[in-house]
Amino acid sequence: MTSYARPSSEPVQDAAFHHPAFFYTTEEDYLGGVGDFVRAHADRGHPVLVAVPEERLSLLQGVFGAACEGVTWVDMRQAGRNPGRILSMLQEFADRHADRRPAIVGEPIWPDRTPAEACEATRHEALINLAFAGRHATILCPYDTALPERIRAQAHRTHPVLGGPGEERPSEHYADPLAVCRDCDEPLPEPAEPLVLHFGEEDLGGVRDAATDWAVAAGLSPRRRTDWLLAVSEATCNSVRHGGGSGTLRLWPAAGALVAETRDRGRPADPLVGRRRPDPLSAAGGRGVWMMHQLCDLVELRVLPSGLVVRLHMTLDPPPHDGAG
Template structure:
């Protein structure tokens, strides 16, 4: 492919997702690399959201001047305090809820060092983004400090790299399911003794709903959030009964809101649970999607011992 063809491809703006890694060596160079796509997005009236550390944010603000006031800045520690799949789901929601759906959403989401966030988090996140954002009108730009190892990781998880103002196809993108199989979510953390628990079976589903509704207000959830979580837990418990082994166990914890967990001895082969809505004509798979939409965090772990689905509804968070 000649240089003219590559530049022509870079100027095209597809209707669906653009997911590009942006290797950089210093903030000033990153700012120059980001200027063109940000200018274009703002000129076209698109929504621009940025998650950058302070040096990169200041460099971009200095370069853009007053135009930087139109960017929605997000705190990296706040964005990445939740699991990678949840981050991907939230970017997809933000895109779908764009107040100007006719304009593209542009997200600048830096890969950076954060306490408790390891390299596997970024691999899972980029794999999940390729699934969650597929077909959506969003440009996801992922700045990452350039070194040999990190650039290699960018190449396996991004369809293209943005280098010197050009969008260059990597040709080395790997299947997201394969990446997540190599870098699976960590096992569920031990939350200690639950504040309440109950057997899950067909005849206990009403009691499951009642227990969640009774416990949620004590965890700080308002009536709307309580109703959402009751419905979310009911979807998971019903899945366990109807599509799983037919019985399981519900446990509840009051930690930063209400954590609800359903465990059973069945296996669930869903690499990206709750991230993508099933087809409208489909009769299966809607439970995880609804549970994800109705909670703040959904996590699923499945191995030879069984399947754990954990939901979090945060206290004080709007529905």
């Protein structure tokens, strides 16, 4: 496995957006690379967001203290449980501190991520480069060398620079973010015996009722039913509004979770749709996809020649409360 030395801790002054990947193997590597990055930016008065898995968060807080001035701590296992939520969180932090060159540590992939989650997290990493283009901000993304080789290889494609021996260096394999997203549109596994519901605008009410009744019978907890109904409603309404007036809803259980999938003839024009909290006064759209990301534990999107596939995953039991420290 390839390991790199710590990234440069010096804040970049001559570039707008800076998005390095840092590969680490040991806790010492992590505290050196990520810790030095946090310390350097905090010492210069830059607002810092650290969004990493809880075990890494505790490691850093043991050095800096949970109440370190100017640093916001977030458990990425909770806030980023669904990778589709992360970019909205990062952009909101950057918006609040736009005039002070915010610095962010974002670790969206860890060894026990599922392959489906890792694929959507890779898409997220590519989309960061579009969402933050031209912004005065830095996002450092740590990668554990225990991750599979294919995930580490994708990090080379989604980050323009990599941590190197004593300094950062350009990534030779950095790719167009849209090309990475197209590569993420790999075929989804087919379910066994799903419930299939075809719908048009006149069928939306009946489809929502059927989806709710099916979820109750499948054992979805009462606390999650409202989220389920809202997410499925947004997905089916989007099919009618933006997917040619009709669609197909499929429902099936999967390893302690429920899955709802819509298929329609839509092809979203904006790859960032749903990745930012929508303006309630704007007619630009994106509210439905954004809500799906906030409500579900995983959202898989596939833009295929035949149209759009949206697959929503929701665990039977509610996850712990998301939050920042």
